[in-house]
Amino acid sequence: GQNIDQPTEMTATEGAIVQINCTYQTSGFNGLFWYQQHAGEAPTFLSYNVLDGLEEKGRFSSFLSRSKGYSYLLLKELQMKDSASYLCAVGANAGKSTFGDGTTLTVKP
Amino acid sequence: DAGVTQSPTHLIKTRGQQVTLRCSPKSGHDTVSWYQQALGQGPQFIFQYYEEEERQRGNFPDRFSGHQFPNYSSELNVNALLLGDSALYLCASSLVGGGEQYFGPGTRLTVT
Numbered sequence: 001g002q003n004i005d006q007p008t009e010m011t012a013t014e015g016a017i018v019q020i021n022c023t024y025q026t027s028g029f030n031g032l033f034w035y036q037q038h039a040g041e042a043p044t045f046l047s048y049n050v051l052d053g054l055e056e057k058g059r060f061s062s063f064l065s066r067s068k069g070y071s072y073l074l075l076k077e078l079q080m081k082d083s084a085s086y087l088c089a090v091g092a093n094a095g096k097s098t099f100g101d102g103t104t105l106t107v108k109p
Numbered sequence: 110d111a112g113v114t115q116s117p118t119h120l121i122k123t124r125g126q127q128v129t130l131r132c133s134p135k136s137g138h139d140t141v142s143w144y145q146q147a148l149g150q151g152p153q154f155i156f157q158y159y160e161e162e163e164r165q166r167g168n169f170p171d172r173f174s175g176h177q178f179p180n181y182s183s184e185l186n187v188n189a190l191l192l193g194d195s196a197l198y199l200c201a202s203s204l205v206g207g208g209e210q211y212f213g214p215g216t217r218l219t220v221t
Contacts, residue, residue, distance in 0.1 A: 004151075030207055042199060042212035043152070087151050091207060096165040097142070099151035 004100035006088050011106045012078055020073045020103045022088035030091040032064050034073045037085045037102065046073065046086075075105075083107045111136060113202050113213035121219045122190050128218060130185045134202030135211045140164075141183040142210065143175060144199040152199055158183050159205050187218075195220045 003025040012018040024032070031050040035043035049055055049064035049071060061074040075082055085102040092098065114133045122128050134141050140159045144152035154167035158177035177183045181202075187194055197217050201210035 033209065035212075042214050045209040045211065048209055089151075096154055096157065096167065097210065098154060099144075101149070101151045 004088055004090060004098060006086075006100045006103045008101070009104045009106070011108060014078055014080060014107055014109050016078050017074065017076050018078060018105065020075075020086050020088075020105065022071045022073070022100060024069050024071070024088070024090050024100075026069070026090050026092065026098075028092040029066065032062075032071045033089040033091060033097070034060075034062050034071075035087040035089060035099075037087055039084075043087055078107050080107050080109070113200060113211050115198075115200050115213035115216050117216060118214070119217045119219075121221060123221055124190055124192060126190050127186065127188045128190060130187075130198050130200075130216045130218075131182065132185070132200030132202075132213055133182045134200075138202035138204060138211070139181055140203045140205045141177060141181065142201045142203070143183070143185045144201065145169075145194075146197040146199055146215070148196075155185070190220045192220050194218065 006022045033048050034046040036046050037043040047062035054063045059076045064071045083106050085104050087099050087102045089097050089099040113135050116131045142157040143155040146152045155169050156166040157164045161177045172188045174186045197215045199215045200213040203210045
C-alpha cells in the first residue's frame with residue numbers, strides 16, 4: 001500500500017520562501033504530484049516529478065528523491081493568495097493515486 | 110475548452126437512500142477517477158474508469174459503484190447511504206498514460 005506523510009500546518013510571511021516536505025512509502029511508483037487546494041474548492045495541479053531532481057515552474061519548484069521516498073514543494077516570494085492546503089500525491093501503476101492529508105499553509109503579512 | 114464538470118453541486122440525502130453523482134471529463138481526456146474527501150483530509154481514491162471499465166479500485170465497499178459511458182463521462186453510485194458517507198466527492202480526469210489529473214469542482218454530499 002501507500003503511506004504519505006506531510007506536516008499538518010505551516011505559517012510563513014509574505015515575500016518569504018517556504019518548503020513543504022513530503023515522505024512516502026509505496027508499492028509501485030508512477031510519479032509524485034503536488035496540488036493546491038483553497039478552502040471549499042477542488043485541488044489544482046502544481047507539479048509532477050517522475051525522475052529525481054528539481055522541477056521549476058515560476059515561483060513554485062518541486063524536488064524528488066525516489067531512493068529516499070522524499071519530495072518537497074518550494075514556494076518563493078510568498079503572496080497572501082498562496083494561503084491554501086498543499087497536497088502531496090503518489091501515482092501508482094495503473095492509475096491509482098494516493099494523497100496525503102495536506103499541509104495548510106498560512107501566509108501572514 | 111470546458112474543464113471537468115460535476116453535478117449536482119450539493120446534495121442532501123437520508124440514511125439508507127441511494128445517490129448518483131455525475132462527471133464530464135475535460136475535453137480530450139479518456140480516464141475518470143473518483144475521490145472522496147472528508148473535511149480536513151486528503152482525497153481518498155475510490156476507483157478509476159477507462160474504456161467503460163473499472164481499472165483500479167481503492168478500499169471502498171461494494172456500496173460504491175460506477176459507470177463510464179462511451180463519451181467518457183462517468184457516474185458514481187452509492188447505495189444504502191451511511192452518515193459517514195458525508196463528504197466532498199471529487200471527479201478527476203486524465204489521459205490513460207498517467208500524468209496530471211484535472212479535478213472538477215466536486216459534489217458536497219450530506220447524509221442526515
